[in-house]
Amino acid sequence: MTGTEYLSNRLTTALKKKDFAEPGEITIGLERPKFAEHGDLATNVAILLARKLKRNPREIATDIVQALELDPDVVTSAEIAGAGFINFRFGNGFYHNELRTILDAGSRFGQADWGNKKRVQIEFVSANPTGPLNIVSARAAAVGDVLANLLQAVDCDVEREYYVNDAGRQIRLLGMSVSARYMALLGQTEDFPEEGYHGLYIHELAQQLVDESGDQFAKMEQAERWKALSELALEKLLASQKEVLHSYRLNFDSWFREKKLRENNSHIDVLKTLTDKGFVFEKDGAKWFKSTQFGDEKDRVLITGEGEPTYFLVDVAYHADKYNRGFEKLHDLWGPDHHGYIKRMQAALLALGYQEGSFEVTIIQQVNLFQKGEVVKMSKRAGKIIEMKELLDEVGVDVARFFFIARRTQSPLDFDMDLAKNTSEENPVFYVQYAHARICNIINKAVAQGISLPKQVNLSPLDKKEELLLIKKLIEFPQTVSKAAKYLEPHRIPTYLQELAATFHKFYHHHRVVTDDVELAQARLGLIKGVQIVLANAFKLLGISAPERM
RNA sequence: GCGCCAGUAGCUCAGCUGGAUAGAGCAACGGACUUCUAAUCCGUAGGUCACAGGUUCGAAUCCUGUCUGGCGUACCA
Numbered sequence A: 001m002t003g004t005e006y007l008s009n010r011l012t013t014a015l016k017k018k019d020f021a022e023p024g025e026i027t028i029g030l031e032r033p034k035f036a037e038h039g040d041l042a043t044n045v046a047i048l049l050a051r052k053l054k055r056n057p058r059e060i061a062t063d064i065v066q067a068l069e070l071d072p073d074v075v076t077s078a079e080i081a082g083a084g085f086i087n088f089r090f091g092n093g094f095y096h097n098e099l100r101t102i103l104d105a106g107s108r109f110g111q112a113d114w115g116n117k118k119r120v121q122i123e124f125v126s127a128n129p130t131g132p133l134n135i136v137s138a139r140a141a142a143v144g145d146v147l148a149n150l151l152q153a154v155d156c157d158v159e160r161e162y163y164v165n166d167a168g169r170q171i172r173l174l175g176m177s178v179s180a181r182y183m184a185l186l187g188q189t190e191d192f193p194e195e196g197y198h199g200l201y202i203h204e205l206a207q208q209l210v211d212e213s214g215d216q217f218a219k220m221e222q223a224e225r226w227k228a229l230s231e232l233a234l235e236k237l238l239a240s241q242k243e244v245l246h247s248y249r250l251n252f253d254s255w256f257r258e259k260k261l262r263e264n265n266s267h268i269d270v271l272k273t274l275t276d277k278g279f280v281f282e283k284d285g286a287k288w289f290k291s292t293q294f295g296d297e298k299d300r301v302l303i304t305g306e307g308e309p310t311y312f313l314v315d316v317a318y319h320a321d322k323y324n325r326g327f328e329k330l331h332d333l334w335g336p337d338h339h340g341y342i343k344r345m346q347a348a349l350l351a352l353g354y355q356e357g358s359f360e361v362t363i364i365q366q367v368n369l370f371q372k373g374e375v376v377k378m379s380k381r382a383g384k385i386i387e388m389k390e391l392l393d394e395v396g397v398d399v400a401r402f403f404f405i406a407r408r409t410q411s412p413l414d415f416d417m418d419l420a421k422n423t424s425e426e427n428p429v430f431y432v433q434y435a436h437a438r439i440c441n442i443i444n445k446a447v448a449q450g451i452s453l454p455k456q457v458n459l460s461p462l463d464k465k466e467e468l469l470l471i472k473k474l475i476e477f478p479q480t481v482s483k484a485a486k487y488l489e490p491h492r493i494p495t496y497l498q499e500l501a502a503t504f505h506k507f508y509h510h511h512r513v514v515t516d517d518v519e520l521a522q523a524r525l526g527l528i529k530g531v532q533i534v535l536a537n538a539f540k541l542l543g544i545s546a547p548e549r550m
Numbered sequence B: 001g002c003g004c005c006a007g008u009a010g011c012u013c014a015g016c017u018g019g020a021u022a023g024a025g026c027a028a029c030g031g032a033c034u035u036c037u038a039a040u041c042c043g044u045a046g047g048u049c050a051c052a053g054g055u056u057c058g059a060a061u062c063c064u065g066u067c068u069g070g071c072g073u074a075c076c077a
Helices: A003-017 A045-053 A057-067 A092-108 A135-153 A169-185 A200-213 A222-247 A258-263 A266-276 A311-324 A336-351 A388-395 A397-405 A417-422 A428-448 A465-486 A492-510 A518-542
Strands: A041-043 A075-081 A085-090 A119-123 A157-164 A254-257 A280-283 A286-289 A300-303 A329-334 A359-363 A367-371 A374-376 A413-416
Touching: A003 A041, A003 A045, A003 A057, A003 A085, A045 A057, A045 A085, A057 A075, A057 A085, A092 A465, A092 A518, A119 A135, A135 A157, A135 A329, A135 A367, A135 A388, A135 A397, A135 A465, A135 A518, A169 A200, A169 A222, A200 A222, A222 A388, A254 A258, A258 A266, A258 A311, A266 A280, A266 A300, A266 A311, A286 A336, A300 A311, A311 A329, A311 A336, A329 A336, A336 A359, A367 A417, A388 A397, A388 A417, A397 A413, A397 A417, A397 A428, A397 A492, A397 A518, A413 A417, A428 A492, A428 A518, A465 A492, A465 A518, A492 A518
Parallel strands: A119 A157, A119 A329, A157 A254, A329 A359, A367 A413
Antiparallel strands: A041 A085, A075 A085, A280 A286, A286 A300, A367 A374
8 A cells, every 4th residue: 555545545534533524525645745744645625625614724633633543664654744744654564565565566566447447539640641740740650659558557458549531632732742743744735734843752763663663554544544553652661650750769560541421421421410400501502510609710611512522531530430439538649730620620529418628739839859959840741841750850759759658749849959868968768778788787796796686685784865866756657648638738757757766876876785795785786776676667658778887 | 819848067868746955968078897797887067947926934846927939819630
């Protein structure tokens, strides 16, 4: 049992005994105080009760403390302070037990089960398959993957999905763009489409096609060639996207094709359902969805005047399909240019009868890439994009992932390429990884001297300030993971990691692990083993490596 | 105009969903390697939490308004 659980329990009993509150009536907040001299855990229940009971909070606190039945081996003191806080202090034995729990749990430490195997789908990246992945996709990829890891850690049943927009205008444009380049390579001219894709990769693709298939496509009718080349180009680009993502240690469980949706006429079904429910009307020759009824600022077109389904309609069908596949919770990561789109999607899903709040969107804000102090502009259509692969080649997977995760997703991110590359001292990634490498080194050293960690290690020699601080920091890990998962805030993990690494490095400089005092050495081995476990578990959540030497 | 996001140390950012005295890293300055890796540690300095009101025992955090910056506001995808 954790300290929080223990105290929360005892406090509930005490409140009931004094007739202050029924169990569950108020939430008992227990927090680690900012200042160590305030103790290990503090509660503000007395202050919260003050208004209800119309009494002085410090008096209430006194009553609570008197009513508390605490095991003196666990809690060594309960003091009233400030406005009416009750500050608790735990005995060393309590912390030794906590450390033992960590050692026993090993790679499972940090996990929770409140997810209840809920079926969650996270859809992310989903970039147009008309070019290589860019740096914004790299951010989304990291965030989505870590979110999925976090939800899995709290026992959700998570699927990672990539939505492939393989239908519609942009694919036709892709085929035409490739065709024009292809024909040019064969010495024939074909007009380059307006709004076509100018990127260098289009040339490369065309060259590849010439190398593989010669002039085979030049013999076709133009329309036939456009179709054939668009399909071929799409698959090739998709394959290269998969390759980059794989090197980023990200593997999607599902690649869902928009084309399939259209072939099954899923969007027509959705249109029918919405019409039957009375949420569709006609105006100016188009069919509209009454999204204003569900809080959107204006109604949205489903079928254009030309009789074509809009992207929106197909997208609604796509999300309905997710529910049909059995997911209880849908989570999408979208780019900043799509935030205006959230309301209408929520509106449509509500109109279809899906539960409010079961569909959630996180906007992954823009990434500004800096190089030599200047912003590097990127635009897929203009062909000047910063490729994800390029970034990975420059800074490596660990650094890229850590940098992207370390900031709140809703804040724009300035990515300083030179800084991330240069990376000796100022890079936090190495700081935390170094802690892990250091521990591995100490353990090796101990083994070389014939000291190893016994199964039932006696941890009682751990009584120094730095040792106890380290255990206290380790204990925070499960809570950090749970909150990161609950609030969908992966950046809490890197923040925690930096704190943990700092606490460890500090300990390292104050105390030696491998000493002649075997009892002490073994206890400290247990301590750093605990740190190693937590570091490794956190690295795994982030998808970065845990180096044994640096 | 309307909507979303952001504004905290010179820079990049945390701040555990309202708690006690505002926190790191980098940059600056001064120290620590005969030691399990100095990719580290110790210390100094640095703040009107954009601004103004409000809510209450208590606000960087919640509410209202203002200012600044980014993005969005298609019968495009």
